[in-house]
Amino acid sequence: MGKGILVFAEQEEGKVRKVTFEILSEAKKIADKKGEQLCAVCLGKDIAGLGDKFAPYGADKVYLVDHETLGQYTSDAYAKALTDLIIKEQPSIVLFGATINGKDLSAKVAARVSAGLASDCTEMKLDDSGNFCVRRPIYAGKVLADVGFQNTDIIMASIRPNVLIASEPDTSKTAEIESIIPEISADNIKVKVLEVVKASAGKVDLTEAEIIVSGGRGMKGPENYKMLDELAEVIGATVGASRAAVDAGWKDISDQVGQTGKVVSPNLYIACGISGAIQHYAGMGTSKVIVAINKDEEAPIFSKCDYGVVDDLFRIIPPLTEELKKMMAD
Ligand SMILES: Cc1cc2nc3c(=O)[nH]c(=O)nc-3n(C[C@H](O)[C@H](O)[C@H](O)COP(=O)(O)OP(=O)(O)OC[C@H]3O[C@@H](n4cnc5c(N)ncnc54)[C@H](O)[C@@H]3O)c2cc1C
Incomplete structure (x- = not known):
């Protein structure tokens, strides 16, 4: 068994973003080919209820990282908690949705663990040699770049929402759930969110x-x-x-x-x-x-x-x- 693929399971106010299921479904195929475990990591406050959301899309293991400071997304708290988990578990690949938070978090965490990161990808697969690679639009979409990784122990990529297809959920599947209380102190947080003003309440983003x-x-x-x-x-x-x-x-x-x-x-x-x-x-x-x-x-x-x-x-x-x-x- 390899070191595993880890998917950042993004949630907001207890609702998991659809892109998480899209990435898990595609990552499952890659994990099976590589003979590796597929894990989801969900960060937030009081998120115990989300534990069973990811196995139906292929997650073998779910980390629930629960902390007072993770209720509202801040890159400081999220990056600290996720970096600590990655250092401990050493996954071979870490995947994020290329959402506003996913792009922010992936860049910060990649820098902290010295991982190679490809952002805003539209495809991911194993090449003929079994190496993980991605495709990403560049030059404002005029060119598609196929990107491989080298000299990095951990590969990271963020994938655009809606480009991968989520599989039909198999609700008979279960995953091992590990609850984690991260070590986040006041010193780790440099930005305080005072208020969130929603521009378009009720509308699909x-x-x-x-x-x-x-x-x-x-x-x-x-x-x-x-x-x-x-x-x-x-x-x-x-x-x-x-x-x-x-x-x-x-x-x-x-x-x-x-x-x-x-x-x-x-x-x-x-x-x-x-x-x-x-x-x-x-x-x-x-x-x-x-x-x-x-x-x-x-x-x-x-x-x-x-x-x-x-x-x-x-x-x-x-x-x-x-x-x-x-x-x-x-
Ligand atoms: C660094 C940079 C970043 C930019 N980022 C963005 C960005 O993120 N998003 C973005 O959109 N643009 C961006 N732009 C601007 C971009 O270059 C264009 O100026 C902009 O997209 C034009 O918007 P538009 O198509 O609505 O307007 P226009 O180019 O003026 O086009 C209006 C169109 O409406 C048609 N039209 C008019 N009346 C009617 C009618 N009654 N029925 C049918 N058709 C009609 C016209 O034929 C015309 O084709 C950026 C530019 C720069 C330099």
């Missing part, structure tokens, strides 16, 4: 959304996003925006998709009145199906989409919403 309807400068003004909200409501989507729309003050920065916004990989991305600049594409280019609605047939988005509608979005979206509403009702 853009990075985890399976369908996204995004609006750009072509929406003409904030009042017209109501049209996208209605479409999103009908098809269960989350509404995103281009930077032009955010810079204009029409949408919140937390809704921005792109190089300087969120990186998303939904099953369906509907770009409305978005030209398709490379910086926007960098954030949504790995979407499984891209649909563009744009009145300019020369817009770059049409060279990147799977389906394109060359027309005025104000003419297309309201009847589309009505038709979809009827279809959904049937």
